[in-house]
Amino acid sequence: MSIVVQKFGGTSVASVTHIERVASRILKTRREGHSVVVVVSAMGDETDRLDSLAQEVDYSQQEARREIDVLLSSGEQVTISLLSMTLMKMGCRAKSYTGGQIRILTDSAFTRARIHDVDTSKLRADIDAGVVPVIAGFQGVDSEGNITTFGRGGSDTTAVALAAVLEAEECQIFTDVKGVYTTDPKVVEGARCLEKITFEEMLELASLGSGVLHPRAVSFASKYHVPLRVLSSFNDSPGTLITNEENSTMEQAIISGIAFTRDEAKLTVVGVKDIPGIAFKILGPVSDANIEVDMIVQNVAADKSTDFTFTVRRHDYAQATKILKKVAKDIDAREVSGDNKIAKLSMVGVGMRSHAGVASKMFQVLADESINILMISTSEIRISVVISEKYLELAARALHSAFDLANENSELA
Amino acid sequence: MSIVVQKFGGTSVASVTHIERVASRILKTRREGHSVVVVVSAMGDETDRLDSLAQEVDYSQQEARREIDVLLSSGEQVTISLLSMTLMKMGCRAKSYTGGQIRILTDSAFTRARIHDVDTSKLRADIDAGVVPVIAGFQGVDSEGNITTFGRGGSDTTAVALAAVLEAEECQIFTDVKGVYTTDPKVVEGARCLEKITFEEMLELASLGSGVLHPRAVSFASKYHVPLRVLSSFNDSPGTLITNEENSTMEQAIISGIAFTRDEAKLTVVGVKDIPGIAFKILGPVSDANIEVDMIVQNVAADKSTDFTFTVRRHDYAQATKILKKVAKDIDAREVSGDNKIAKLSMVGVGMRSHAGVASKMFQVLADESINILMISTSEIRISVVISEKYLELAARALHSAFDLANENSELA
Numbered sequence: 001m002s003i004v005v006q007k008f009g010g011t012s013v014a015s016v017t018h019i020e021r022v023a024s025r026i027l028k029t030r031r032e033g034h035s036v037v038v039v040v041s042a043m044g045d046e047t048d049r050l051d052s053l054a055q056e057v058d059y060s061q062q063e064a065r066r067e068i069d070v071l072l073s074s075g076e077q078v079t080i081s082l083l084s085m086t087l088m089k090m091g092c093r094a095k096s097y098t099g100g101q102i103r104i105l106t107d108s109a110f111t112r113a114r115i116h117d118v119d120t121s122k123l124r125a126d127i128d129a130g131v132v133p134v135i136a137g138f139q140g141v142d143s144e145g146n147i148t149t150f151g152r153g154g155s156d157t158t159a160v161a162l163a164a165v166l167e168a169e170e171c172q173i174f175t176d177v178k179g180v181y182t183t184d185p186k187v188v189e190g191a192r193c194l195e196k197i198t199f200e201e202m203l204e205l206a207s208l209g210s211g212v213l214h215p216r217a218v219s220f221a222s223k224y225h226v227p228l229r230v231l232s233s234f235n236d237s238p239g240t241l242i243t244n245e246e247n248s249t250m251e252q253a254i255i256s257g258i259a260f261t262r263d264e265a266k267l268t269v270v271g272v273k274d275i276p277g278i279a280f281k282i283l284g285p286v287s288d289a290n291i292e293v294d295m296i297v298q299n300v301a302a303d304k305s306t307d308f309t310f311t312v313r314r315h316d317y318a319q320a321t322k323i324l325k326k327v328a329k330d331i332d333a334r335e336v337s338g339d340n341k342i343a344k345l346s347m348v349g350v351g352m353r354s355h356a357g358v359a360s361k362m363f364q365v366l367a368d369e370s371i372n373i374l375m376i377s378t379s380e381i382r383i384s385v386v387i388s389e390k391y392l393e394l395a396a397r398a399l400h401s402a403f404d405l406a407n408e409n410s411e412l413a
Numbered sequence: 414m415s416i417v418v419q420k421f422g423g424t425s426v427a428s429v430t431h432i433e434r435v436a437s438r439i440l441k442t443r444r445e446g447h448s449v450v451v452v453v454s455a456m457g458d459e460t461d462r463l464d465s466l467a468q469e470v471d472y473s474q475q476e477a478r479r480e481i482d483v484l485l486s487s488g489e490q491v492t493i494s495l496l497s498m499t500l501m502k503m504g505c506r507a508k509s510y511t512g513g514q515i516r517i518l519t520d521s522a523f524t525r526a527r528i529h530d531v532d533t534s535k536l537r538a539d540i541d542a543g544v545v546p547v548i549a550g551f552q553g554v555d556s557e558g559n560i561t562t563f564g565r566g567g568s569d570t571t572a573v574a575l576a577a578v579l580e581a582e583e584c585q586i587f588t589d590v591k592g593v594y595t596t597d598p599k600v601v602e603g604a605r606c607l608e609k610i611t612f613e614e615m616l617e618l619a620s621l622g623s624g625v626l627h628p629r630a631v632s633f634a635s636k637y638h639v640p641l642r643v644l645s646s647f648n649d650s651p652g653t654l655i656t657n658e659e660n661s662t663m664e665q666a667i668i669s670g671i672a673f674t675r676d677e678a679k680l681t682v683v684g685v686k687d688i689p690g691i692a693f694k695i696l697g698p699v700s701d702a703n704i705e706v707d708m709i710v711q712n713v714a715a716d717k718s719t720d721f722t723f724t725v726r727r728h729d730y731a732q733a734t735k736i737l738k739k740v741a742k743d744i745d746a747r748e749v750s751g752d753n754k755i756a757k758l759s760m761v762g763v764g765m766r767s768h769a770g771v772a773s774k775m776f777q778v779l780a781d782e783s784i785n786i787l788m789i790s791t792s793e794i795r796i797s798v799v800i801s802e803k804y805l806e807l808a809a810r811a812l813h814s815a816f817d818l819a820n821e822n823s824e825l826a
Binding site for chain 1: 429432463466467469470471472474476477479480481483484486487488490491493494495497498499501502508509511513514558559560
């Protein structure tokens with residue numbers, strides 16, 4: 001009998017009523033002839049509540065991280081218990097496991113641990129006995145028995161890891177959306193739920209803040225060839241299947257989706273001497289402050305001085321500006337300018353590889369709408385532009401329409 | 414260096430501010446030259462909140478008990494983490510442990526497990542390294558790694574067990590009261606906090622609902638000769654020390670305390686034929702319904718018929734009445750009568766052993782106040798009477814005064 005791993009996130013298990021709906025969904029999958037292994041997150045905002053208790057203690061030294069994991073991992077423990085009882089009540093044998101009880105073995109990097117190994121013996125025994133194992137996501141245990149957690153997207157990672165070691169037919173990630181869309185349906189009316197997408201594309205979309213799946217879970221699934229499906233816990237639609245490109249039988253669309261994020265700010269150090277090591281002198285102090293830098297652009301002017309521009313998350317803008325002003329003095333730069341009213345928009349698609357002209361068409365569409373491009377960066381299957389935030393919706397709609405993403409089998413015109 | 418085990422209950426750790434106060438108390442004990450091992454309960458009403466989630470699922474079959482323990486044990490996990498971080502913040506090394514991490518090994522009787530063994534290796538290593546181990550009370554793990562809990566009073570039991578295996582100098586139970594009182598200070602103004610009391614007396618008081626300590630923890634401490642101290646987490650008074658009688662150097666008071674409980678109801682089957690096995694015929698169906706029976710009185714009248722009276726907890730009164738009415742028909746008894754406006758009052762003291770006349774003086778005092786005694790039961794160191802609830806305060810005050818309990822070195826007049 002084929003094994004399906006089903007993962008239900010916080011909004012899907014926010015109350016006992018929600019949990020009953022989740023239990024029904026699991027039973028439906030069993031009736032369809034599958035063995036089900038379940039992974040759940042903490043209920044609703046529970047992780048935030050626990051986190052705020054830790055904030056209140058206000059001790060964030062390295063040595064506190066072990067205790068943060070003890071704290072946060074308690075949230076999932078509540079859900080596995082309630083879901084197991086609910087399944088039993090519905091006549092289905094079930095058994096809960098914390099990460100430590102399964103023995104999801106990790107390193108000792110508390111709050112961002114990496115999985116080393118998963119013991120499948122209890123899971124196999126349960127599956128053979130017709131019992132549904134219900135596993136706490138987001139958590140494991142190190143070789144000394146300390147509780148560890150995996151950081152953001154941790155429950156997705158647990159689900160993918162279990163699917164990998166159990167050689168599951170599919171790893172299903174249940175969310176509060178129907179699947180992966182061509183773009184944000186809240187912004188573009190014609191946004192369409194994709195039937196399939198490649199890991200590579202999903203990775204680009206995930207890291208661009210489409211929010212459905214964490215990049216880590218996607219790359220984990222890709223590495224272990226685990227077919228991943230994103231679907232809604234609130235209806236019965238098939239959702240979006242994420243697979244390897246080579247396994248995909250569909251005709252490959254050129255563009256899969258348009259992703260965007262407003263969580264952006266741009267900083268420029270103006271009039272920098274173009275000497276070796278200057279990028280490190282500017283970005284070193286920024287990354288020392290744990291500020292993540294995304295896009296970086298440097299262009300050299302005729303007078304051998306350069307403007308150095310990069311983007312950071314918006315909440316890091318003030319701190320980054322402060323750091324840069326000091327750096328600018330040290331390296332004798334002219335000034336520091338910035339803008340935190342920008343947004344990043346990206347078009348993603350494996351079809352770009354074999355189709356030239358996507359970038360030029362994209363720039364044409366934006367030009368037609370009089371939208372100024374502030375920065376550009378590209379990867380093999382992605383083109384990203386930074387634009388003024390106020391044009392974001394306009395740009396997304398214009399591109400979605402120009403590339404005909406609302407139609408399933410569209411080709412580049 | 415001597416080891417002191419300190420246990421802090423839910424009200425003592427109800428918030429981060431409370432937890433800071435607890436941490437200060439622990440540091441004070443360390444400054445006094447002790448190694449401290451800490452046991453904590455879930456914060457405030459957290460166990461009740463978790464329990465109500467289980468109620469909502471509404472599945473109470475035997476097989477659900479394993480999951481109930483997974484659920485409830487998450488509460489203490491939050492406290493150990495927050496307290497450990499708080500101790501670290503105050504410059505004291507600390508480390509949290511769930512019951513399973515220490516390896517408090519229990520049987521598999523979920524929701525009411527019994528401790529079989531405690532592994533002291535991690536605790537000893539921490540103590541030797543100057544680290545304060547902070548242990549989740551109320552929970553352990555069975556030989557298969559399933560989480561178990563100990564039922565009511567479970568955290569006290571954890572503390573006593575740890576004190577026993579570590580041969581601690583003292584096991585200190587911090588509560589929201591100053592210690593063990595001669596009687597309820599809310600009812601009798603002159604109620605006095607006792608300096609010392611024997612395990613035997615404490616057991617009688619505990620099982621009579623004085624509420625400070627659970628009988629199980631007391632009998633556990635008595636069995637393993639662990640000196641137990643009840644004290645307040647909100648002030649610095651020394652509280653009440655509970656020890657073995659033989660170790661006690663104090664002049665033994667005749668009466669240690671007066672305990673009472675209003676959680677009582679009385680049922681009488683009137684006109685029962687006095688034949689062998691009749692008690693079982695009446696009480697069998699009652700205990701089959703999981704109703705606990707406390708005092709039992711049977712007196713045979715001249716006509717060989719008998720009235721059979723017993724007490725139950727008040728919330729079991731309605732159900733017990735229903736059961737008895739059916740039983741009365743089956744055994745051809747005359748009728749069933751009852752009263753749920755009664756209370757039980759008990760005088761406890763090891764000094765009773767060597768002093769006759771305590772009972773008669775007690776009855777005299779009640780008679781002087783025109784209080785009718787409905788039932789009487791005695792043990793070697795206790796006399797309990799059932800009276801009408803409305804006379805309870807009057808009885809307690811009259812007896813407290815007549816036996817001069819407000820004065821430390823009182824003797825029977």
